[in-house]
Amino acid sequence: MAGATRTRLVREDTSGADAVAALAVGVASVLFGLGLAAMFEVVGLTGTLAGVPTLPLLGGLLLVQGVAVVVFGVGSRFGAVETNPRPDAGIVAAVAFTLIWLVVGGLVASQVLGLGLAGWLLGAILTGAAGFAATVLPREDVGSTLPAGVVTALVGLVFLSGYIAPTSVWDLGWEQKASLTAEFMVPVVTVFCALLTGWAAAKAYGGFGARGRRVGAYLLVYLNAAAIVGVLFALVAFTVFKGVPGLFRGLTFGPGVGPESTVALFGASVTFSWPVYLPFAMNGVGLLNDLNGVLPAIVGTFWLVVGAVLFAVPLGVGAAIFLTEYAERGRFTQVVEVATNGLWSTPSIVFGLFGFAFLIPRFGNGKSLLAGMLTLGFMLLPLVVITSREAMLSVPDEYRDASAALGVTKWQTIRSVVLPAALPGVVTGTILGVGRIAGETAPILLTMAGGVFVPGSQTADVIGGFQFTAAPPFVSNPELLQATSALPYQLYALITAGVGASGNVGNPDQFRWATALILLLVVLSFYAVGIVTRYYFRRKLDYE
Amino acid sequence: MSETKQNPRKDTTQPLQTTSGESEEKLRSEWTEYEFDGRTKLAVEDLDVYYGDDHALKSVSMDIPEQSVTALIGPSGCGKSTFLRCLNRMNDRINSARVDGSVAFDGKEIYQDGVDLVELRKRVGMVFQSPNPFPKSIRANISYGPRKHGDIDTSLLAKVFGRSDEDAEERLVERSLRQAALWEEVSDRLDDNALGLSGGQQQRLCIARALATDPEVLLMDEPASALDPIATAKIEELIHDLAEDYTVVIVTHNMQQAARISDQTAVFLTGGELAEYGDTDQVFEDPQSQRVDDYISGKFG
Ligand SMILES: Nc1ncnc2c1ncn2[C@@H]1O[C@H](COP(=O)(O)OP(=O)(O)O)[C@@H](O)[C@H]1O
Numbered sequence: 001m002a003g004a005t006r007t008r009l010v011r012e013d014t015s016g017a018d019a020v021a022a023l024a025v026g027v028a029s030v031l032f033g034l035g036l037a038a039m040f041e042v043v044g045l046t047g048t049l050a051g052v053p054t055l056p057l058l059g060g061l062l063l064v065q066g067v068a069v070v071v072f073g074v075g076s077r078f079g080a081v082e083t084n085p086r087p088d089a090g091i092v093a094a095v096a097f098t099l100i101w102l103v104v105g106g107l108v109a110s111q112v113l114g115l116g117l118a119g120w121l122l123g124a125i126l127t128g129a130a131g132f133a134a135t136v137l138p139r140e141d142v143g144s145t146l147p148a149g150v151v152t153a154l155v156g157l158v159f160l161s162g163y164i165a166p167t168s169v170w171d172l173g174w175e176q177k178a179s180l181t182a183e184f185m186v187p188v189v190t191v192f193c194a195l196l197t198g199w200a201a202a203k204a205y206g207g208f209g210a211r212g213r214r215v216g217a218y219l220l221v222y223l224n225a226a227a228i229v230g231v232l233f234a235l236v237a238f239t240v241f242k243g244v245p246g247l248f249r250g251l252t253f254g255p256g257v258g259p260e261s262t263v264a265l266f267g268a269s270v271t272f273s274w275p276v277y278l279p280f281a282m283n284g285v286g287l288l289n290d291l292n293g294v295l296p297a298i299v300g301t302f303w304l305v306v307g308a309v310l311f312a313v314p315l316g317v318g319a320a321i322f323l324t325e326y327a328e329r330g331r332f333t334q335v336v337e338v339a340t341n342g343l344w345s346t347p348s349i350v351f352g353l354f355g356f357a358f359l360i361p362r363f364g365n366g367k368s369l370l371a372g373m374l375t376l377g378f379m380l381l382p383l384v385v386i387t388s389r390e391a392m393l394s395v396p397d398e399y400r401d402a403s404a405a406l407g408v409t410k411w412q413t414i415r416s417v418v419l420p421a422a423l424p425g426v427v428t429g430t431i432l433g434v435g436r437i438a439g440e441t442a443p444i445l446l447t448m449a450g451g452v453f454v455p456g457s458q459t460a461d462v463i464g465g466f467q468f469t470a471a472p473p474f475v476s477n478p479e480l481l482q483a484t485s486a487l488p489y490q491l492y493a494l495i496t497a498g499v500g501a502s503g504n505v506g507n508p509d510q511f512r513w514a515t516a517l518i519l520l521l522v523v524l525s526f527y528a529v530g531i532v533t534r535y536y537f538r539r540k541l542d543y544e
Numbered sequence: 545m546s547e548t549k550q551n552p553r554k555d556t557t558q559p560l561q562t563t564s565g566e567s568e569e570k571l572r573s574e575w576t577e578y579e580f581d582g583r584t585k586l587a588v589e590d591l592d593v594y595y596g597d598d599h600a601l602k603s604v605s606m607d608i609p610e611q612s613v614t615a616l617i618g619p620s621g622c623g624k625s626t627f628l629r630c631l632n633r634m635n636d637r638i639n640s641a642r643v644d645g646s647v648a649f650d651g652k653e654i655y656q657d658g659v660d661l662v663e664l665r666k667r668v669g670m671v672f673q674s675p676n677p678f679p680k681s682i683r684a685n686i687s688y689g690p691r692k693h694g695d696i697d698t699s700l701l702a703k704v705f706g707r708s709d710e711d712a713e714e715r716l717v718e719r720s721l722r723q724a725a726l727w728e729e730v731s732d733r734l735d736d737n738a739l740g741l742s743g744g745q746q747q748r749l750c751i752a753r754a755l756a757t758d759p760e761v762l763l764m765d766e767p768a769s770a771l772d773p774i775a776t777a778k779i780e781e782l783i784h785d786l787a788e789d790y791t792v793v794i795v796t797h798n799m800q801q802a803a804r805i806s807d808q809t810a811v812f813l814t815g816g817e818l819a820e821y822g823d824t825d826q827v828f829e830d831p832q833s834q835r836v837d838d839y840i841s842g843k844f845g
Pocket residue numbers: 595598600618619620621622623624625626627638640
């Protein structure tokens with residue numbers, strides 16, 4: 001073909017065919033969402049949806065969808081719809097459809113017709129070849145709709161026909177007793193078919209050709225993004241729904257209902273009662289408690305993270321400054337880089353063991369909050385070094401040159417130009433690290449945790465624990481040298497070890513989920529602090 | 545300028561293109577021996593610069609008079625920026641660069657041990673080719689240098705003890721911005737991020753920032769290369785005014801600009817040699833070297 005292809009510059013009219021294709025895209029998105037919802041049991045397969053039983057509803061939608069896509073493709077082939085297809089659907093589509101049809105043929109031959117190995121193979125190869133041919137031989141409009149539409153319509157028929165029940169189970173006949181349930185397979189197949197026909201319908205909507213491929217790719221990317229966001233949201237929502245009852249059990253408001261707190265400053269002390277009473281977050285575990293709670297673990301996790309950050313951030317940023325600004329690029333910096341990356345990938349239990357063997361004998365020979373802080377600090381350190389270094393390297397050299405040309409010393413330049421520009425990156429790295437260390441169980445188990453369910457009286461009072469002494473080291477803090485608990489450790493003990501299930505925490509399941517929710521909230525609030533800090537540093541334009 | 549002046553030396557039998565050769569060496573030293581009124585601010589002698597094995601600047605000697613504008617012109621890659629960076633030792637920051645020769649600032653050798661680079665760069669300021677303001681407020685950009693030098697103290701402690709120099713800072717910011725012809729445009733948004741300014745404004749901000757540290761010499765590397773004609777005109781006028789107090793050395797690829805603003809012009813040619821140095825009028829109207837003549841009249845570049 002000599003001339004370049006021309007398509008309409010402006011698509012001003014929405015034809016009926018466009019509307020059909022758009023509708024098909026919409027149905028595909030709905031099916032995708034329904035499939036995901038069924039997978040996470042938000043929608044039950046046995047139940048009904050808008051008055052219709054779920055499984056036949058899914059089947060019907062799939063059938064309509066498949067047929068619509070095929071009709072559109074064939075209609076385009078015979079000139080009923082104006083499109084700009086390429087001569088074929090492309091190699092990627094061909095391979096994908098061949099694989100899909102291989103599976104379909106194999107399944108039908110072995111499961112429905114009950115053929116043996118030879119028949120199963122033959123069926124699979126035959127249908128695979130048919131799928132390949134149907135994709136490659138006809139023009140793009142048929143090649144990308146027909147194989148997708150027919151598979152989807154077939155699946156829809158199977159769902160509709162009642163051939164599989166919502167409670168079906170397929171035994172795979174493996175040694176491990178693996179089996180597939182309809183509860184799992186139906187949503188998976190639905191999501192898959194929705195993607196397949198959604199892609200075909202989007203291509204059709206774009207009129208095939210370059211524009212069609214672009215629209216098809218958009219659809220896949222958007223559905224993928226939506227699915228990821230949806231799954232994350234579902235995860236958080238799940239934890240919240242499960243955790244809220246346990247968390248808010250026994251919540252009361254009113255003057256003086258809460259526990260008493262004493263604030264002591266320079267000898268003077270004030271005692272007051274909290275106007276809210278949230279037993280789960282304000283109590284420890286005790287025989288006399290009306291409702292048990294996890295206050296010691298919350299406070300333990302809080303101090304743990306604060307201590308680790310206070311230890312790791314100054315050291316890590318200092319190391320990063322040395323590596324980026326002072327050390328010659330060369331063998332030494334390379335070795336350090338490899339070593340820090342390796343340390344960050346080191347399993348946490350190794351750090352835990354180090355703390356157990358090295359730190360504990362040096363801090364009072366018992367598990368302690370301080371040992372836990374330092375162990376987690378060591379874990380956090382490599383990440384802080386890596387991200388700070390990355391952030392400092394990305395500060396343009398022009399700033400350093402400009403500063404040097406003004407007659408400003410290197411250290412002043414680092415302090416006033418490089419560090420402020422790198423701070424948002426440092427904060428981001430620290431946030432990531434905090435998310436990891438706050439959830440660590442193994443190092444805590446080895447270095448910090450005492451009893452599993454500790455009474456409220458054992459809550460670490462780090463600030464109040466500082467004591468000033470006349471003799472060196474002039475300040476001591478027994479609270480830091482006490483064993484305490486932390487949220488992930490407590491969760492682990494409750495679930496795996498079954499400790500505490502004996503009724504002293506009331507309803508263990510509620511207790512568990514509420515603990516998980518609190519842990520999530522604690523990490524999220526650290527995250528929020530990080531975001532605010534980062535925002536502050538981005539906005540601040542004047543540093544000393 | 546485009547008229548081809550008959551150069552007495554044009555007819556010499558020695559080909560001028562050879563880079564070695566005794567007679568050319570002699571001729572060049574004659575051309576670059578330029579007498580001017582006033583004091584020498586920077587005396588450059590036999591300056592060679594190497595980037596690794598690449599000989600970027602070859603035995604350059606020239607005296608730069610104080611309180612004047614000296615333009616450096618020449619085709620790109622001929623070593624103008626390299627030469628400029630030698631004058632405040634910014635080449636020290638390039639790992640592969642090696643400098644040989646001597647530069648005297650007010651008679652003091654700057655290529656010797658014991659030179660305080662920080663102090664040197666305070667006195668010899670620099671404006672770069674592409675604007676590079678800090679990601680700070682306009683005010684903080686201007687007062688950055690003086691604050692770091694300790695000339696202005698607005699720290700918390702200074703405020704607590706009532707010796708904060710906020711007024712001095714205000715005056716300095718206004719003076720520098722006025723000098724750089726930027727005050728009118730930014731006086732009402734001194735606390736905004738400098739990166740929000742346009743390219744021309746950013747460049748003038750960089751000039752103001754360099755002026756705020758009160759240097760004696762100002763080096764400018766194609767300061768107007770990315771600017772529109774109006775901003776360029778403003779900067780040219782500014783350079784002209786600056787020459788009353790400062791010694792300005794400016795690199796430009798624009799010959800008209802060099803002719804307009806400079807008192808003396810140095811022409812570098814490809815290979816890193818200084819081909820001619822003299823009074824601007826004389827260099828442009830009666831170049832001594834045929835190659836310079838060709839370059840100025842646009843026969844090669
Ligand atoms: N940082 C550097 N590293 C290596 N070579 C350089 C560097 N800067 C400049 N050069 C080389 O030195 C020569 C002169 O460059 P430069 O001084 O930038 O020329 P001009 O400013 O006149 O265009 C060029 O050949 C260039 O490739």
